[in-house]
Amino acid sequence: xxxxxxxxxxxxxxxxxxxxxxxxxRLFPCASIAEVIAFAQDQEEHLGLVxxxxxxxxxxxxxxxxxxxEDSPLFIQEELSLRxxxxxxxHPGTPPRIVFSHWAPLGHCRRWIETRFPRxxxxxxxxxxxxxxxxxxxxxxxxxxxxxxxAATGLSVLHYPVEEEILNLTQFVLLGRQKLTxxxxxxxxxxxxxxxxxxxxxxxxxxxxxxxxLKRIVSRPVPGQPNTYVFFASLEGSDAEPPMERALKTAxxxxxxxxxxxxxxxxxxxxx
Amino acid sequence: xxxxxxxxxxxxxxxxxxxxxxxxxRLFPCASIAEVIAFAQDQEEHLGLVxxxxxxxxxxxxxxxxxxxEDSPLFIQEELSLRxxxxxxxHPGTPPRIVFSHWAPLGHCRRWIETRFPRxxxxxxxxxxxxxxxxxxxxxxxxxxxxxxxAATGLSVLHYPVEEEILNLTQFVLLGRQKLTxxxxxxxxxxxxxxxxxxxxxxxxxxxxxxxxLKRIVSRPVPGQPNTYVFFASLEGSDAEPPMERALKTAxxxxxxxxxxxxxxxxxxxxx
Numbered sequence: 001x002x003x004x005x006x007x008x009x010x011x012x013x014x015x016x017x018x019x020x021x022x023x024x025x026r027l028f029p030c031a032s033i034a035e036v037i038a039f040a041q042d043q044e045e046h047l048g049l050v051x052x053x054x055x056x057x058x059x060x061x062x063x064x065x066x067x068x069x070e071d072s073p074l075f076i077q078e079e080l081s082l083r084x085x086x087x088x089x090x091h092p093g094t095p096p097r098i099v100f101s102h103w104a105p106l107g108h109c110r111r112w113i114e115t116r117f118p119r120x121x122x123x124x125x126x127x128x129x130x131x132x133x134x135x136x137x138x139x140x141x142x143x144x145x146x147x148x149x150x151a152a153t154g155l156s157v158l159h160y161p162v163e164e165e166i167l168n169l170t171q172f173v174l175l176g177r178q179k180l181t182x183x184x185x186x187x188x189x190x191x192x193x194x195x196x197x198x199x200x201x202x203x204x205x206x207x208x209x210x211x212x213x214l215k216r217i218v219s220r221p222v223p224g225q226p227n228t229y230v231f232f233a234s235l236e237g238s239d240a241e242p243p244m245e246r247a248l249k250t251a252x253x254x255x256x257x258x259x260x261x262x263x264x265x266x267x268x269x270x271x272x
Numbered sequence: 273x274x275x276x277x278x279x280x281x282x283x284x285x286x287x288x289x290x291x292x293x294x295x296x297x298r299l300f301p302c303a304s305i306a307e308v309i310a311f312a313q314d315q316e317e318h319l320g321l322v323x324x325x326x327x328x329x330x331x332x333x334x335x336x337x338x339x340x341x342e343d344s345p346l347f348i349q350e351e352l353s354l355r356x357x358x359x360x361x362x363h364p365g366t367p368p369r370i371v372f373s374h375w376a377p378l379g380h381c382r383r384w385i386e387t388r389f390p391r392x393x394x395x396x397x398x399x400x401x402x403x404x405x406x407x408x409x410x411x412x413x414x415x416x417x418x419x420x421x422x423a424a425t426g427l428s429v430l431h432y433p434v435e436e437e438i439l440n441l442t443q444f445v446l447l448g449r450q451k452l453t454x455x456x457x458x459x460x461x462x463x464x465x466x467x468x469x470x471x472x473x474x475x476x477x478x479x480x481x482x483x484x485x486l487k488r489i490v491s492r493p494v495p496g497q498p499n500t501y502v503f504f505a506s507l508e509g510s511d512a513e514p515p516m517e518r519a520l521k522t523a524x525x526x527x528x529x530x531x532x533x534x535x536x537x538x539x540x541x542x543x544x
């Protein structure tokens with residue numbers, strides 16, 4: 001039976017998705033996205049669940065950069081998504097002096113916090129779950145975290161959801177060493193292209209010829225090599241179908257390197 | 273004479289670039305990228321200097337999203353860049369209990385800090401300069417900031433550079449209401465495309481036909497509309513030249529909307 005690694009500790013958004021998808025599964029918390037990916041690479045029966053894109057923050061670059069690594073043996077097994085709603089959790093009472101959270105929500109929600117608690121100090125925790133744990137033991141502190149984290153640490157939900165006006169959807173991928181052979185709705189690729197005019201257009205052309213839709217694309221600068229880029233792209237359709245198969249073959253011939261992360265089902269969003 | 277707004281306060285990396293580029297200029301610190309852009313939109317003689325891409329962290333999404341706004345009257349006047357080197361600044365002595373910085377360096381340098389100071393608390397400041405100011409008045413605290421910020425707050429440089437192994441280049445754009453008419457080396461566009469197969473390929477095709485190189489491209493999800501994307505792209509060459517002029521005209525006809533941010537010179541990198 002599979003063991004599913006996720007970005008821990010318990011009561012993070014990754015944990016919430018892992019529990020919703022695998023209610024009976026053996027779950028294994030990791031301290032970083034890199035550890036989740038290393039765990040999934042280690043053995044056939046290991047899977048790794050990592051966030052890949054947020055509808056307001058964009059691609060999760062740590063995940064993309066790890067998927068871009070040349071020698072990765074991983075394929076995407078599924079794409080999952082979660083409608084993310086943060087809660088402000090803490091002890092009811094006076095306005096907080098300290099707000100703990102992961103550095104990403106602290107950045108995204110900085111205005112929201114500053115408007116309500118202009119004098120509060122923002123402190124970085126390793127995860128939203130760790131933030132709740134720190135808030136529980138620090139007088140005058142609150143955290144931006146899940147409602148489950150509040151329950152697990154004995155805190156109250158003071159405000160929910162934070163920043164309710166925006167639909168905030170985080171997309172995750174489930175990674176494993178198995179290459180699926182059927183049932184995919186979407187295919188993802190990592191590729192690098194010659195530094196010459198028209199190379200991206202030429203790479204995309206075979207997909208246009210087969211009427212295959214591009215879902216997302218991002219060019220990532222190669223660290224230490226400004227103006228050199230690698231790409232991550234997701235296309236609608238399965239590589240078990242002849243049009244995608246033909247398009248991939250032609251496109252690969254136009255890339256310096258191109259690795260398919262496989263074709264996989266896209267599941268309906270979970271609520272948080 | 274122009275007034276140049278930058279992401280302040282004084283002694284941030286944006287301030288460093290502004291002073292290197294305009295040593296005699298009237299500089300105006302702003303509290304956020306949004307304020308810099310609003311200042312530049314306000315009057316003809318106002319300019320705004322904002323970071324747009326970092327070679328290790330990727331595009332600065334706050335800037336990109338503001339440039340994507342439909343009614344912006346701004347054009348890029350110049351692209352500038354800075355080789356960013358952070359310093360660990362503080363009072364010499366015992367290992368720090370607290371590390372202040374802007375949330376982006378705290379995220380990027382988290383491993384570096386944790387390896388050296390596993391027990392230190394990470395606290396978010398509005399900028400690297402503010403981080404140095406907070407470190408100066410907080411016992412047991414240090415900051416990740418510029419060396420100039422250390423000098424300005426009476427702190428010592430304890431370690432420089434932080435994370436020296438990676439070339440970390442931050443690219444900035446100087447924004448203003450003037451559309452330059454000559455001398456450009458690079459042209460930037462924001463555009464949105466019909467949600468149909470091949471639309472990005474068709475948009476890029478005229479640039480390939482004219483042998484125009486694509487420097488960077490990013491697709492941004494539209495907040496609140498998952499799976500809807502707008503694009504920011506930079507192309508090598510000037511729109512004062514017939515090949516770019518022809519390509520732009522054809523490409524615009526294939527977009528839902530397309531706005532040129534103009535053609536502008538690209539300056540050599542500054543050192544920090």
